[in-house]
Amino acid sequence: MNRQPIRHFTDLEGGVSRRTILKGMFSSAAAGILLPYISLEQQISRSESLQETVKRIGEKDIGDERFWGLVKRQFMLREGLIMLNAANLCPSPLSVQKKLFELTKDVDSDPSFSNRAKYAGIKEEVREGIAKYVNVDPDEIALTRNTSEGNNIVINGLQLGKGDEVIFWDQNHPTANIAWDVRAERYGYRVVRVQTPENPKDSKDLMKPFEQAITSRTKALCFSHVSNVSGIRLPAKDLCQMARSKGILTLVDGAQTFGTYPLFLHDIGCDFYTASSHKWFCGPREMGVLYVRRGMADSVYPSIVGVGWENARASGAIKFETLGQQAVARFGAMMEAIKFHNTLQMLRISTRARMLVDAVREGVKKRIPDARFITPIEHQRSWCVVIFHIPGIDTSQVLEILYRKYNIGCAVMGTNIRFSPHFYNTLEDLDKAVQAVAQISAALKA
Numbered sequence: 471m472n473r474q475p476i477r478h479f480t481d482l483e484g485g486v487s488r489r490t491i492l493k494g495m496f497s498s499a500a501a502g503i504l505l506p507y508i509s510l511e512q513q514i515s516r517s518e519s520l521q522e523t524v525k526r527i528g529e530k531d532i533g534d535e536r537f538w539g540l541v542k543r544q545f546m547l548r549e550g551l552i553m554l555n556a557a558n559l560c561p562s563p564l565s566v567q568k569k570l571f572e573l574t575k576d577v578d579s580d581p582s583f584s585n586r587a588k589y590a591g592i593k594e595e596v597r598e599g600i601a602k603y604v605n606v607d608p609d610e611i612a613l614t615r616n617t618s619e620g621n622n623i624v625i626n627g628l629q630l631g632k633g634d635e636v637i638f639w640d641q642n643h644p645t646a647n648i649a650w651d652v653r654a655e656r657y658g659y660r661v662v663r664v665q666t667p668e669n670p671k672d673s674k675d676l677m678k679p680f681e682q683a684i685t686s687r688t689k690a691l692c693f694s695h696v697s698n699v700s701g702i703r704l705p706a707k708d709l710c711q712m713a714r715s716k717g718i719l720t721l722v723d724g725a726q727t728f729g730t731y732p733l734f735l736h737d738i739g740c741d742f743y744t745a746s747s748h749k750w751f752c753g754p755r756e757m758g759v760l761y762v763r764r765g766m767a768d769s770v771y772p773s774i775v776g777v778g779w780e781n782a783r784a785s786g787a788i789k790f791e792t793l794g795q796q797a798v799a800r801f802g803a804m805m806e807a808i809k810f811h812n813t814l815q816m817l818r819i820s821t822r823a824r825m826l827v828d829a830v831r832e833g834v835k836k837r838i839p840d841a842r843f844i845t846p847i848e849h850q851r852s853w854c855v856v857i858f859h860i861p862g863i864d865t866s867q868v869l870e871i872l873y874r875k876y877n878i879g880c881a882v883m884g885t886n887i888r889f890s891p892h893f894y895n896t897l898e899d900l901d902k903a904v905q906a907v908a909q910i911s912a913a914l915k916a
Contacts, residue, residue, distance in 0.1 A: 573799035620744030627770035701845030753807035
């Protein structure tokens with residue numbers, strides 16, 4: 471089953487137009503119908519209130535800041551805390567927490583086979599929900615614990631040996647490059663790291679190093695859809711098409727796109743795609759996704775063979791789930807996370823994501839004129855991660871100052887600062903965060 475990609479008013483290549491942003495922010499239709507502030511005493515009904523609000527605004531209306539304030543109140547973030555580290559770990563909305571606690575209590579109060587039997591059905595609901603979310607078929611989805619596990623299932627399972635070569639991006643997460651090194655040392659194949667030009671002008675600049683690295687011995691290509699260390703977004707579809715034309719397998723690490731980026735994996739054309747629930751998807755911890763393109767499961771040996779192998783081995787990607795006893799409550803919590811995203815709708819989420827990242831860029835340029843962006847400013851080569859460098863400051867102090875003095879959580883990577891905002895952030899949050907960095911920068915330079 472191949473679903474054709476639909477056109478959103480979020481232009482993934484060109485970004486969100488200023489007109490679209492302003493229309494969404496100041497729509498009189500949205501402004502007149504948003505629900506009032508919900509007190510902490512009404513936490514449990516927050517998700518219901520959000521659903522009612524979403525029903526009242528148009529499908530293509532992004533909503534104004536009061537709407538996103540309501541979204542923020544779906545989370546139990548400590549009062550005053552501004553979290554800008556979605557690229558690492560996100561909080562879960564209250565509905566997800568509630569379901570996780572409820573089902574954990576259910577298992578602990580009755581761990582019998584009879585009671586736990588229902589979780590098999592819940593697990594399949596999650597598989598179907600995720601498959602629909604990324605526009606593939608359920609038997610192409612394996613439910614793992616995180617991106618790292620998904621990457622290693624593929625890396626350890628492919629049949630590679632002496633004379634073979636694997637190409638991977640030097641800006642990958644360690645589980646998508648060091649894992650290759652470890653296995654190459656054991657089996658004797660060659661690994662080739664590809665570097666990206668410092669200032670790529672377009673997709674061709676990003677493609678060229680990969681094309682030049684390919685030889686007749688290349689068997690696999692592995693890259694992060696978006697790098698967590700630079701914020702660069704690679705042209706995934708173009709890279710996968712190029713690799714497929716040369717008989718090369720592709721593994722795409724989607725940790726930084728799953729949860730905000732409209733994914734049509736059949737259209738992207740990758741052989742394998744991995745992601746985590748605990749980042750942008752705001753789901754339960756130790757819940758991940760491994761997509762295995764139809765027909766590719768037989769080419770990957772399982773890392774773990776457990777109970778149920780006999781029935782799972784001919785079931786596509788599902789054969790990679792025989793992992794032994796699992797925390798089954800997380801499946802129910804994952805289903806709640808899927809419902810949360812479906813309530814907000816990907817159209818709205820992806821547009822808001824672009825709006826937030828644009829707000830960070832504009833704020834930094836205005837308040838810290840000497841800052842240099844590591845992440846490309848152009849929408850075609852970036853997504854929700856913004857990394858910037860401020861000359862002349864000692865960043866070793868910045869992280870703690872931001873947290874202890876300004877109540878802001880983000881990431882500092884070497885001499886660079888990384889902001890990765892999400893839909894639980896408001897524009898006011900971002901303004902405060904940028905202002906805080908500007909004040910710290912001025913103080914450190916004084």
